[in-house]
Amino acid sequence: MSAREVSVIGCRGAAPGKASGPAVVSTDAMCFYLVDPPTGTVIEAGHAIEGRSIAGAVLVCPGGKGSSVVQADGLYQLAKAGTAPVAVVVAEFDTVLVASAVVVGVPLVRCAPEDFEQIRDGDVLDVDSDQEVVTIR
Amino acid sequence: MKLTDRDREMLDGVDGEGVALAMQVLVAIGRAFDAEQMCDISRAHVALSNQDADIWFAERLVAGGAVCRVPPTVNPGFCLEFFRHLPGLTPDDMETMERTEAAYRALGAQLTYNCTPYLQGNVPRFGEVTAYSESSATPYMNSVYGARTNRESAQSALCAAVTGRVPIYGLLLDENRKGQVHVHVEPTLTDEFDYHLLGYAVPRKAGLQTAFIPVFTGIPASVSPEALMNLGAELNTGGNVPMYHIVGVTPEAPTLEAAFHGDAPGDPVVITARDLVEEQQMLSAEGGPIDFALLGCPHLSLDQLRAIADRIGGRQFKSEFWVMTSFYAKELAARMGVAEVIEKAGGHLVPDTCIDQVVWKHLAGKKGVTDSLKGAYYTQRRDMEFALRSVGDCVEAAIKGETS
Numbered sequence: 001m002s003a004r005e006v007s008v009i010g011c012r013g014a015a016p017g018k019a020s021g022p023a024v025v026s027t028d029a030m031c032f033y034l035v036d037p038p039t040g041t042v043i044e045a046g047h048a049i050e051g052r053s054i055a056g057a058v059l060v061c062p063g064g065k066g067s068s069v070v071q072a073d074g075l076y077q078l079a080k081a082g083t084a085p086v087a088v089v090v091a092e093f094d095t096v097l098v099a100s101a102v103v104v105g106v107p108l109v110r111c112a113p114e115d116f117e118q119i120r121d122g123d124v125l126d127v128d129s130d131q132e133v134v135t136i137r
Numbered sequence: 138m139k140l141t142d143r144d145r146e147m148l149d150g151v152d153g154e155g156v157a158l159a160m161q162v163l164v165a166i167g168r169a170f171d172a173e174q175m176c177d178i179s180r181a182h183v184a185l186s187n188q189d190a191d192i193w194f195a196e197r198l199v200a201g202g203a204v205c206r207v208p209p210t211v212n213p214g215f216c217l218e219f220f221r222h223l224p225g226l227t228p229d230d231m232e233t234m235e236r237t238e239a240a241y242r243a244l245g246a247q248l249t250y251n252c253t254p255y256l257q258g259n260v261p262r263f264g265e266v267t268a269y270s271e272s273s274a275t276p277y278m279n280s281v282y283g284a285r286t287n288r289e290s291a292q293s294a295l296c297a298a299v300t301g302r303v304p305i306y307g308l309l310l311d312e313n314r315k316g317q318v319h320v321h322v323e324p325t326l327t328d329e330f331d332y333h334l335l336g337y338a339v340p341r342k343a344g345l346q347t348a349f350i351p352v353f354t355g356i357p358a359s360v361s362p363e364a365l366m367n368l369g370a371e372l373n374t375g376g377n378v379p380m381y382h383i384v385g386v387t388p389e390a391p392t393l394e395a396a397f398h399g400d401a402p403g404d405p406v407v408i409t410a411r412d413l414v415e416e417q418q419m420l421s422a423e424g425g426p427i428d429f430a431l432l433g434c435p436h437l438s439l440d441q442l443r444a445i446a447d448r449i450g451g452r453q454f455k456s457e458f459w460v461m462t463s464f465y466a467k468e469l470a471a472r473m474g475v476a477e478v479i480e481k482a483g484g485h486l487v488p489d490t491c492i493d494q495v496v497w498k499h500l501a502g503k504k505g506v507t508d509s510l511k512g513a514y515y516t517q518r519r520d521m522e523f524a525l526r527s528v529g530d531c532v533e534a535a536i537k538g539e540t541s
Contacts, residue, residue, distance in 0.1 A: 014169035029346060065346065065377065067515075068270035068290045069186040076190035093169045094348065094377070095307070099293035102165040103194055110169070 155201025340376025433461025
């Protein structure tokens with residue numbers, strides 16, 4: 001990982017809370033139903049981060065996908081197993097993702113496209129949904 | 138977001154912790170979508186699922202003393218009465234559904250256990266503001282009735298039912314109901330199964346994973362409610378489509394121009410007969426011997442049950458034949474002698490039950506037929522293999538024990 005300057009970007013908070021962790025960046029939208037709860041590994045065939053674990057990471061992805069039911073249950077199973085991401089950063093909100101994150105208690109924020117694109121895989125991120133800032137370290 | 142004094146009281150726990158929790162979820166959603174305020178809803182439908190997160194959240198609301206201000210209709214889990222005496226279910230399986238039922242009863246929900254509340258039991262007028270989760274329900278409400286709902290999650294819809302409120306954003310606002318992609322359907326669609334295929338084909342051919350509102354031309358004004366039910370279910374499973382317009386059919390699309398709110402429609406995405414054939418070939422297992430037919434995702438209507446009875450014509454099923462339907466349709470089918478015809482042939486009419494439930498575990502590792510692409514998609518993790526056929530062809534396949 002190359003050294004970066006610390007940069008602070010604004011965001012819109014949805015699910016409250018703050019957390020820090022390494023960024024796992026996905027170019028595909030995320031359906032938490034297709035993540036293995038014991039390991040936090042993405043099991044969706046052909047997904048951009050298939051085979052990688054999102055446990056304890058700050059998940060950075062374009063947005064969520066999946067039915068009104070499976071997204072919440074997927075994230076809940078990860079949280080119960082202790083393999084949920086510590087926070088999620090997206091470019092686009094949808095109601096199902098926002099409700100799932102709020103209910104399960106995973107901080108969720110949205111960044112503007114130009115800020116979102118600054119985030120690289122492996123950056124350490126401090127996400128503060130309440131103050132609406134993301135610090136990239 | 139500006140809250141009324143009453144909203145603030147609910148948020149602050151004046152009505153108890155359950156209502157406060159529901160309000161917290163709605164406030165977070167409102168903040169995420171830059172809603173300026175909230176408004177009342179007249180109806181709600183909750184995609185109850187009998188899954189762990191569903192039970193956990195419903196029981197949290199119950200523990201906090203919440204009771205729904207707007208009693209929602211609910212999706213099916215599985216029918217306790219029907220399956221209690223059949224082999225295969227463990228005491229744990231039964232207890233899970235009993236807990237789900239107890240929680241929703243305590244919340245004051247209407248225990249309809251049906252995924253097509255828009256056909257009967259929870260039908261809006263034009264323009265009503267509602268909160269409907271369930272992938273076939275959201276587009277039906279917005280598109281066919283011109284009622285308004287966002288693409289709610291099971292939990293957000295339940296929070297709306299508890300508080301009677303939703304943040305105003307998205308499809309609740311006129312400007313966001315504008316058509317975005319013109320889709321022209323070339324072939325004349327005749328069977329309701331064609332609409333399953335159409336719904337799945339459109340997001341793929343349009344190349345869109347994100348939410349969009351298609352505007353259809355080429356669909357006849359005589360299109361049946363069941364065809365529209367199938368279309369919405371698949372548009373919102375194959376893609377993310379909470380609303381569509383059909384020119385000359387749905388109320389917010391008297392003309393192409395009106396559907397696009399006066400904007401130029403742009404070049405249409407054209408769906409050909411070949412696209413539908415390809416969609417079926419791509420998603421369907423191959424023909425051959427089958428063990429079962431499993432129909433009713435979404436729940437089949439009374440008309441569809443009648444069509445099945447007519448098609449049977451006194452013959453017997455060789456394969457297991459299961460049809461999921463609403464308790465309303467099952468009761469009417471019983472009164473009308475339709476149920477007797479299906480049951481005499483060896484088929485089963487199952488009320489209050491979803492295709493994505495533990496009760497179908499005896500079909501794991503087996504091969505079946507269904508008309509539902511959505512059903513086949515969501516049961517992948519239950520290890521069932523499906524050839525996709527029209528309802529009529531599913532009946533024939535179950536009688537012969539094989540499909541071409």
